[in-house]
Amino acid sequence: MTEIQSTTPLVLVDRVSYTHWNQTEPTLMDCSLQIEAGTLNVLVGPGGSGKSTLCSLFNGEIPHLLGGKMEGTVFLNGVDTATLTVSDLSRQVGHVFQDPETMFATLYVEDEIAFGPENLRMNADEIRRVVDELLHMTDLQEKRTNLVWALSGGQIQKLGLAVVLAMNPAMIVLDEPTANLDPAATHSLHRLILELRQRGMTILLVTRELDDFLLTHADQLLVLNQGCIFASGKPQEVLLTHGMRLTHELGIWLPETAEIGLALRTGLGGELSELPFTAQGMLDALRHYGYLKDHLNGKPIPPEVHTHEVLIRARGLRYAYDAEFEALKGVDLEVYRGEILAIIGRNGAGKSTLAKLLTGLLKPTGGELRILHKNAREWKVDQLADHLGLVFQNPEHQFLTDSVYDEIEYSLLARGCEDDDERKRIIAETLKQLELDDCTGIHPFALSAGKKRRLGVATMLVGQPKILILDEPTYGQDKQMTQTLMALMEDIRRQDVTIVMISHDMRLVQEYADRVVVLNEGEKLFDGTAADLFVQDELVARANLRPTLLEEMLHRYLQSGGTLTGRISNSHDFIHALGLEVQIGR
Amino acid sequence: MADNGFQLQFKERHSTLNRIYPLVKLIWVVIVAVGLFIYKSPLPGAVAFLLILFLAAVPGKIPLRQIFGSAKLIFGLGLLLMIFHFFADPGEEIFRVGFLKITDTGLMQGPVFFFRLSVVVLASFVMIWTTDPRDLMTSLAKAGMPYRMAFTVFLAMRFLPLAQREVEAVKDAHAIRGKAQHSSLGHRFKLWQRYMFTVLINGLRKAEAAAVALDCRAFGTAPTRTYVKDVHFRVADLWLPLATVVISTLLILVERGVFS
Numbered sequence: 094m095t096e097i098q099s100t101t102p103l104v105l106v107d108r109v110s111y112t113h114w115n116q117t118e119p120t121l122m123d124c125s126l127q128i129e130a131g132t133l134n135v136l137v138g139p140g141g142s143g144k145s146t147l148c149s150l151f152n153g154e155i156p157h158l159l160g161g162k163m164e165g166t167v168f169l170n171g172v173d174t175a176t177l178t179v180s181d182l183s184r185q186v187g188h189v190f191q192d193p194e195t196m197f198a199t200l201y202v203e204d205e206i207a208f209g210p211e212n213l214r215m216n217a218d219e220i221r222r223v224v225d226e227l228l229h230m231t232d233l234q235e236k237r238t239n240l241v242w243a244l245s246g247g248q249i250q251k252l253g254l255a256v257v258l259a260m261n262p263a264m265i266v267l268d269e270p271t272a273n274l275d276p277a278a279t280h281s282l283h284r285l286i287l288e289l290r291q292r293g294m295t296i297l298l299v300t301r302e303l304d305d306f307l308l309t310h311a312d313q314l315l316v317l318n319q320g321c322i323f324a325s326g327k328p329q330e331v332l333l334t335h336g337m338r339l340t341h342e343l344g345i346w347l348p349e350t351a352e353i354g355l356a357l358r359t360g361l362g363g364e365l366s367e368l369p370f371t372a373q374g375m376l377d378a379l380r381h382y383g384y385l386k387d388h389l390n391g392k393p394i395p396p397e398v399h400t401h402e403v404l405i406r407a408r409g410l411r412y413a414y415d416a417e418f419e420a421l422k423g424v425d426l427e428v429y430r431g432e433i434l435a436i437i438g439r440n441g442a443g444k445s446t447l448a449k450l451l452t453g454l455l456k457p458t459g460g461e462l463r464i465l466h467k468n469a470r471e472w473k474v475d476q477l478a479d480h481l482g483l484v485f486q487n488p489e490h491q492f493l494t495d496s497v498y499d500e501i502e503y504s505l506l507a508r509g510c511e512d513d514d515e516r517k518r519i520i521a522e523t524l525k526q527l528e529l530d531d532c533t534g535i536h537p538f539a540l541s542a543g544k545k546r547r548l549g550v551a552t553m554l555v556g557q558p559k560i561l562i563l564d565e566p567t568y569g570q571d572k573q574m575t576q577t578l579m580a581l582m583e584d585i586r587r588q589d590v591t592i593v594m595i596s597h598d599m600r601l602v603q604e605y606a607d608r609v610v611v612l613n614e615g616e617k618l619f620d621g622t623a624a625d626l627f628v629q630d631e632l633v634a635r636a637n638l639r640p641t642l643l644e645e646m647l648h649r650y651l652q653s654g655g656t657l658t659g660r661i662s663n664s665h666d667f668i669h670a671l672g673l674e675v676q677i678g679r
Numbered sequence: 680m681a682d683n684g685f686q687l688q689f690k691e692r693h694s695t696l697n698r699i700y701p702l703v704k705l706i707w708v709v710i711v712a713v714g715l716f717i718y719k720s721p722l723p724g725a726v727a728f729l730l731i732l733f734l735a736a737v738p739g740k741i742p743l744r745q746i747f748g749s750a751k752l753i754f755g756l757g758l759l760l761m762i763f764h765f766f767a768d769p770g771e772e773i774f775r776v777g778f779l780k781i782t783d784t785g786l787m788q789g790p791v792f793f794f795r796l797s798v799v800v801l802a803s804f805v806m807i808w809t810t811d812p813r814d815l816m817t818s819l820a821k822a823g824m825p826y827r828m829a830f831t832v833f834l835a836m837r838f839l840p841l842a843q844r845e846v847e848a849v850k851d852a853h854a855i856r857g858k859a860q861h862s863s864l865g866h867r868f869k870l871w872q873r874y875m876f877t878v879l880i881n882g883l884r885k886a887e888a889a890a891v892a893l894d895c896r897a898f899g900t901a902p903t904r905t906y907v908k909d910v911h912f913r914v915a916d917l918w919l920p921l922a923t924v925v926i927s928t929l930l931i932l933v934e935r936g937v938f939s
Contacts, residue, residue: 158891180900188895195888198896200689200837204813204908211905212897220907242841260896454851478857489881490852493873507857538880556857 101171103264103295104128104151109165110320111146111155120146122320124165128297128313130263133290135307135328136299138317139343139571140543144299145191147317148266150174151297153182170263184213187257191268193249194242202244202252203228203237209260227255231285245440247278254285264295271300273568275439275597277637280306301571302346305370305642308332318343332368333358344571349600349643349664350375353671356664357384360673372645376653379671385650389670391659402430404465404560404591405451411459412446420446422615423460428560433582433592435606435623437599439637442612444595445486448562451593453477465559479508482558486565488549492537497529497548500537504552523551526581528574543570550578560591567601579605599641603627604662611636624660643667687749687804688840689811695738696805699916701815702822704806707920711802714927715795720787723930724794730926731798735805746804753800760796761789812836814910821910827899834889842882849877 104127111121120143128134138144149155156163157179167174169185190196199205203224210220228234231251236244244252250270257265267286271279283306290296290310300307308314308328316324316331316339323343324335332339332347336355339345347355353375354368361382369375379385405428413419420443428434428451436444449455450462453474462469465480485491494500501520510516524530527547532540537548546568553561566582567575579601582592596602602609603623611619611626613636619626627633627640628648640648643664651657661667691697696704711727718724735741747754770784812833819829853874893899932938 152895154891154895158894178900179894180897183895183897190888190892192888195885196892196896198834198837198889198893198898199813200811201813207907208898209896211907212900214901214903214905217905217907220905224907256896449851452855454854474854475857478855483855485848485852485855487848487852489877490849491856492877493853493856493870504856552856 101168102127103130103170105166105168105171106147106150107166107168109150109163109167111150111164112162113146114160114162116161120320121150124317124321126315126322126325128264128295130295131290131293132295132312133286133310134295134297134313134315135303135311136297136315136317137301137303137339137345138323139345140301141541142317143320144317145268148188148268148297148299151182151264151266152186152188153177153179154188157182183209183262184260185262186264186266187260187262188266189250189253189257189268189270191272193253193256196253196256197241200240201237202233202239202241205241205252206255206259209256213260223259227258230258230288231255232281245278247274247281247440250274250278250282251285254282258289264297265289266297266299268299269301270298273565273597275637276599276639277634278440280639283307303328303348303351305348305350305372308348308351308370316343316345329367333366336368340572344573346572346600349641349646349667352664353667354378356668356673357382357671360384372642372649375642376646376649384671384673385655386671387654388656388658389650389661389667391657391661391670392666394660403427404430406463407460408462409460410447410450410457410462412443412450412455413458420615421450424612424615424617426610426617426620428591428593430559430591431586431589432607433586433594433605435602435609436593436595436612437597437602437609437636437638438612438618442636443615444612445564447612448483448564448593448595451560451562452481452483478556480558481560481562482553482556483562484546484549484553484564484566486568488545489538491549491552495536496534497524497537497540498533500548501551501555504556508556519555523555527551528577543574546570547574547578550581554581554585558590560593561585562593562595564595565598566594566596567598575601599639600643600663603641603644611638613637623662687807687843689808689836691811692740692809694740694809696734696809696919697739699809699919700818700912701810701910702818702912703916703920704810705815705819707923708799708802708806710920710923710927712799714923714930715798717927717931718791718794718934720934721790721794723927723934724791724798726930727798727927728794728801731801731805735801735808739805739809741805741808745808746801749804750797750801754797757793757796761793764789764792807836807839810836813908817906817908817910818912820906826904830898838882838885841885842878845878845881846874849874 106124106126109121109124110119112119124147136144136147149159150167151169153174155161156175174182197205199208206224206227207220210223228237231254233248233251233255236248241252270282274282286296286298287310311328313325314328314331315322316335324331332351336347336351340347340352348370350370350372351368354365357378358365365378369378376385405426407424407426410421410424410426411419412421436447438444446455450457450469451464453469453472456470464472464477492500494503498520501523502516505516505519524533527550529544529547529551532544537545540548550566567578570578583605586592606623609619609621609623609626610617618636619632627644633640647657647661661670715724715727732746735746736743765781765785766779768782768785768788770782772780773783773786774781816829816833819832820826853870
């Protein structure tokens with residue numbers, strides 16, 4: 094057993110390179126880092142930078158379970174993990190997978206938590222005590238006898254956490270736990286993480302998106318790029334030194350306050366020594382340096398792009414999966430030609446059911462639904478597919494061929510594009526537009542997560558739908574690609590195509606949606622603009638939403654007597670309104 | 680996630696069949712299967728079919744809609760198998776459809792095979808619908824099966840409804856892609872292949888991830904494990920296999936003409 098002599102951190106990764114068994118290029122390259130006991134560490138990096146692979150180093154998945162070739166050493170409490178068994182390591186480090194459902198081995202919530210301790214041959218009474226305690230901590234008491242696949246996204250993440258905590262580890266690794274959660278579920282999980290840190294747990298949290306919570310509470314920020322640590326240190330230090338590169342070159346989302354702070358720092362010639370991460374902190378800093386005037390000029394409010402032609406009309410729309418579960422309970426809704434409509438709400442609010450009704454995959458069990466001037470019950474799915482596209486959350490489900498090229502060609506053939514030259518031209522254009530032109534011959538299943546999603550969008554776009562529905566359109570995309578995709582959506586909207594996006598990303602909604610519909614427990618709570626929505630505190634809380642930091646800043650600014658003309662829908666607009674001519678991440 | 684009512688999964692309905700010891704139900708399925716392979720004529724198979732439908736609907740409290748919804752594919756395959764036997768079995772020609780002749784043996788064997796397939800599958804479904812996989816695993820381990828092996832049975836039952844959901848999701852996603860022009864039978868076959876490919880690949884990925892997750896949760900590291908929840912055998916539960924043995928024996932005796 095190898096031991097290192099100096100004062101040992103809990104984890105020391107020493108010049109580790111790792112190549113997966115089915116790859117030729119290493120995913121991690123000469124990667125070194127250290128993690129102190131009892132700290133909250135945030136690991137951030139663009140898609141494909143090796144974050145998930147790095148997560149597998151700590152509990153022995155690498156080198157014990159995943160095969161592949163590893164060089165370098167990982168020390169846990171000063172002991173080389175290669176010399177420990179997975180069973181020993183599992184008691185020291187718990188890894189919550191990116192999709193915790195794949196970790197689950199039983200049927201019910203309480204059994205799932207008990208499973209690990211049962212394998213460790215803990216006493217049954219002790220296991221019951223642990224289960225009760227963890228159900229209480231994760232607020233899952235009422236769900237204890239529920240099926241694990243009947244939980245919402247936030248509850249699944251909490252159960253994943255409870256499952257690893259049941260093994261009583263010293264450290265937990267959370268791989269993008271908030272990637273697909275509604276804002277309130279994210280907030281709730283954050284609070285839980287903070288509680289664990291206060292109890293002395295060491296935490297490594299992986300994310301693509303930094304928010305005010307993580308930057309305020311993290312003890313260490315680690316930036317991974319192309320398989321090695323690009324920067325590490327206190328969040329303030331890392332952002333002050335590398336903030337511009339993180340957002341410009343690595344495409345990492347920073348909170349709006351950090352983006353505005355970086356612009357302010359540049360505007361002040363580096364005078365700002367600390368970036369405020371909270372909305373009030375940022376406003377105070379702007380006031381202090383004289384940038385926050387009594388009046389802000391936003392960009393002009395664009396004329397209404399959409400017409401008033403109603404393409405979809407729902408009246409008292411209901412859908413029940415069975416006698417016990419009604420997903421939609423009498424929703425009234427209009428969808429206009431040429432608008433970008435965002436449908437938002439907590440996990441399980443009925444958004445995906447509504448999307449399936451709009452595409453004909455489900456038929457209403459009550460009320461009226463007219464799609465393109467025809468009763469929804471009269472539409473067949475394949476006929477409706479000629480007019481309406483849906484990009485699923487899991488794009489793999491949609492793929493039908495063996496190459497990226499064929500996948501797009503299939504959609505063109507389905508819409509009746511018989512001319513070979515025309516097809517080739519459209520395919521080439523689409524591939525270039527979505528930066529897929531370097532992988533035309535690759536099997537769709539072999540693409541990265543981000544490219545799969547773009548291909549899913551491409552297959553629907555070339556079908557020239559009248560209405561395009563996108564379920565979490567930018568999930569897994571970095572900042573640049575999100576902006577490229579949304580610019581594309583705005584382009585096609587200008588061609589009179591209606592975009593309906595289902596999203597948990599409030600920044601996306603605030604920046605791009607003409608209109609927002611909020612669903613909650615199968616009912617419509619709100620129908621209006623994002624700006625009108627986020628000032629209604631009670632409604633926002635009821636729907637498990639949370640205003641963006643930018644919206645919070647604007648709200649506080651207006652409440653303190655400031656005035657605003659025009660529209661500010663992203664941090665770039667805000668920076669411009671302040672008179673700071675600095676480009677941030679655009 | 681909603682349960683659409685056609686899932687191949689256990690549901691606690693507080694029924695008589697729910698309460699029977701899992702291992703006893705497993706033995707019952709085996710007895711049913713053995714009986715079916717002894718029957719030589721369609722009548723005992725038909726009686727067994729009706730009895731199992733009755734068992735599922737009354738002591739099992741399973742809605743008929745669910746029974747027929749889940750088993751329709753198997754019944755369809757059973758019908759195809761029956762038709763195949765009508766024409767393929769040797770024997771005396773009863774009548775002819777074009778160049779195809781239907782024989783007396785085929786007419787007798789077709790329904791026999793239909794009932795063999797349908798009844799075995801239906802009995803297995805009844806067990807799945809009424810047995811908590813966790814309890815089955817515990818009862819198998821208590822009967823002396825190594826727990827790692829018992830857990831394999833549990834995992835198979837656990838993943839069945841998930842696979843069914845995956846199939847539904849892929850079907851929906853493919854439907855949205857629309858139909859390419861000149862959609863021929865060959866093209867449909869290709870779509871079917873793709874459909875199976877997607878489900879298989881995702882199934883394999885999930886299995887791989889599940890295997891890693893099990894190792895990380897210390898599964899299989901010790902020769903035994905604790906069970907927080909236990910199941911207990913009751914002698915009264917034996918009514919099901921015993922009644923099945925008696926009925927099957929009677930059917931065989933009637934078929935063999937012992938009472939005539």
